[in-house]
Amino acid sequence: MITIIDYGAGNLFSVQNALNYLGVENRISSRAEDIISADKLILPGVGAFPDAMKMLDEAGLTDVIKEQAKLKPLMGICLGMQMLFDKSYEFGETAGLGLIPGTVELMHPEDDLVIPHIGWNALEKNEPCALLDGVNEGDYVYFVHSFAAVTDSKNVAAYCDYGMKVPALVTSGKVYGCQFHPEKSGKTGLTILKNFCEI
């Protein structure tokens, strides 16, 4: 059973649609007991970092997620991925979940590229990762974001190139984070989600 964590900010139904399509048992929930009893967790997120952390706190879920992430696989998606890091500089400085070492900062791409980074970009593999089984070098996934993780290369399973090296898939221990939207990334995204479900 995968619990998709509902704290008021997220593309919950798109993620659920993808899991249903893959035939994976799942539920959307904001209850701590559903996070504790799940085999795996997905933390979605859309919007601004401080608001999302605040909502997570107000839902009383911050500590339980931190504890459970040591015990079972957790995948953060988009803003949910950024929340896995130590802190973000979006609208000031806000502490994150601290599950992957690093920070989240505004992108500074070269070549006068536009922020936000929206569209299909190619994955460049970096460190080996089980989530990339069956995914080829250069396969495209769908991004929508303005901030990006700043983290050691050893935590990055794949980058993409947008006038800078953008961490696209990050991992540390049982924790995984997709800056892109696997639930909107066609077959490649479904493969990555399926790999996560089968860890």
Added chain:
Amino acid sequence: MLAKRIIPCLDVRDGKVVKGINFVGIKEVGDPVECAEEYNAQGADEICFLDITATHEGRGTMVDVVRRTAQRVFVPLTVGGGISSVDDFRELLRSGADKVSVNSAAVRNPQLIKDAAEIFGSQCVVVAIDAKKKGDSWTVVVNGGRIDMNIDAIEWAKKAEELGAGEILLTSMDTDGMKTGFDIELLNAVCDAVKIPVIASGGCGTLQHFSEVFQKTKASAALAASLFHYKELTVSQVKEHLEENNIPVRRVD
């Protein structure tokens, strides 16, 4: 590097695709969900539904179409046609749309762009502009080109960006349906005026028209309806052609 996007557009009325479609292997001809699945299999980077339902009662069916499509197709979905309020945005986004496009309602009430961008984020607000040549510039037209709003199309694109539009869907009413190629001059004028992505629409008839639009303009995406509807070209053929011309595209095969 970002891939250039190819976006097939489906015209939907009362929950059915209205243009005659003849996809091989599709049982229920005219079902938008099945058509979207077919385009997805061909490698469409995004699916666009244009709701041309005239009646209020028929509009609920579009929400159902979007909901059912989002359960089977995992690429971004854009829905346009008759969107006139923040509530329309909310309903479609909740049912599974990733972006909503506004056209005449935004011309008549530009605040709608700002309101929607502030509530839902710019990334889901697409402003569709139908432009027609008038003297040395272009004017904004609505109702399928029947009404001239007497607004300069380039200025309107700039204003839409300022108000928070995430993308411009630019249709040339001079080339639409002509199959003589995209309106390069109009596209360049708009691409030079805004920083947000511009989707080229109207006029494509051959593979070369797709490579031309990406070689001669900064357009981020190209949209086509009947060309794909009538299977004159498939999305995969277009992408193969673009790849041969060193234009970055996402291939699914």
